[in-house]
Amino acid sequence: MPVRPIRLFGDPVLRAPSAPIVDLDDGVRALVRDLVDTVELPGRAGVAAPQIGVGLRAFSYNIDGDIGYVLNPVLVEVSGEPSAIGEGCLSVPGLWHDTVRYPHAKVVGVDLDGAEVVLEGDGLLAQALQHETDHLDGMLYIQRLSPETRRIAMREIRESDWF
Template sequence: MPVRPIRLYGDPVLRAPSAPIETIDDGIRALVRDLLDTVAEPGRAGVAAPQIGVGLRAFSYNVDGEIGYVLNPVLVEVSGEAMPTGEGCLSVPGLWHDAVRHPHAKVVGVDLDGQEVVLEGDGLFAQALQHETDHLDGMVYLQRLTPEERRVAMREVRESDWF
């Protein structure tokens, strides 16, 4: 399957909460292949279905050499003191700002066989889990910035050549 183009900030699909996946069929299997192919590109830690134009609850990840996916993920646990952490987003290219994230996160969902998947980790993996589930809830990381940082980021978005 192809590497899918990434939707950019301002696209309505990035602002809408994603629908749960009701049935795992050939279309969902193709979506997972596309998510995995798209996240495998160098420098990518995660890709949520809305970022490739699909409003369904699914994301792929690529952290520390481990590539995978989860369907219908729910962020069930975060722990540790939330703190500003350097972050970027494929849908907001060229920007890097400190988003407020917890150092530990746990997501529960299912795989293509309907079996439970538990993803849990610290550091970059925790950050990716929080970032990707935010996408599925219609949120882009810019909304996790402090008010001052968000003003700077929004100015950068408006001045970018892609917006």
Template sequence: MAVRPIRLFGDPVLRSPSAEITRLDEGVRALVRDLLDTVEEPGRAGVAAPQIGVALRAFSYNVDGVIGYVLNPVLVETSGEPVPFGEGCLSVPNLWHEVVRSPYARVTGIDVDGREVVLEGEGVLAQALQHETDHLDGKLYLDRLDPASRRLAMRQVRESPWF
């Protein structure tokens, strides 16, 4: 349907836990279309519903040429020795910091027809699954930085022209 504008750091929708989707109606189908259209833009690995202003538990992903979505995702498993990943966020543009994440992640949820979805992977997909489920819990990747990196990142945010 539409590529939606991304909400930026400071928008309250990014800091509020998202509500579970309880009705699979045309509004949810429209949300999924918008999430898929929005994540197809170049350089995007994932878009969570709060990033387009919708406080519902849904996200889309675009990793290694595979594009999809999950409704009501739950991060059910992470494993492996956590490692630092270079990470950025569409809601905190032009910043890049190392975040410690597990190298494997598995998410379960549903699709628009209520069928179970299981999405799992390593590397960039694992990172995206953890990053996007954080968004649905009202967390940003900045919250996962060590204290010194977080201070630097917050200074960079305050000095950014978009803030």
């Protein structure tokens, strides 16, 4: 399947909560192939379905060469002392801002066979799990920034060549 173009800030699909996947059919299989193909490109830690224009609860990840996906993920646990860590987003290209994230996260969902998938980890994986589930809830990371930093980010967006 093809690498899908990434939807950018301002696209309404990025602000809408994603619908749960009900049927594990050929359409969902195609979505998973597209998510995995799209996240395999260098520099990508995760891609949520809304970022490729699909309002369903699914995302792919690529952490240290470990590539996979999860359907209907739910962020069930975060732990540790939250701290600001540098973060960017494919849907807001060119921006990089410190975002408060927990150092440990756990997501539970299913795979294409309906079997339970548990993704749990620290560092970049924890950050990606939080970031991608935010996408599925209609939230971009810039919404988590402090008011002052968000103003700076919005100025950077308005001045970008892609907006």
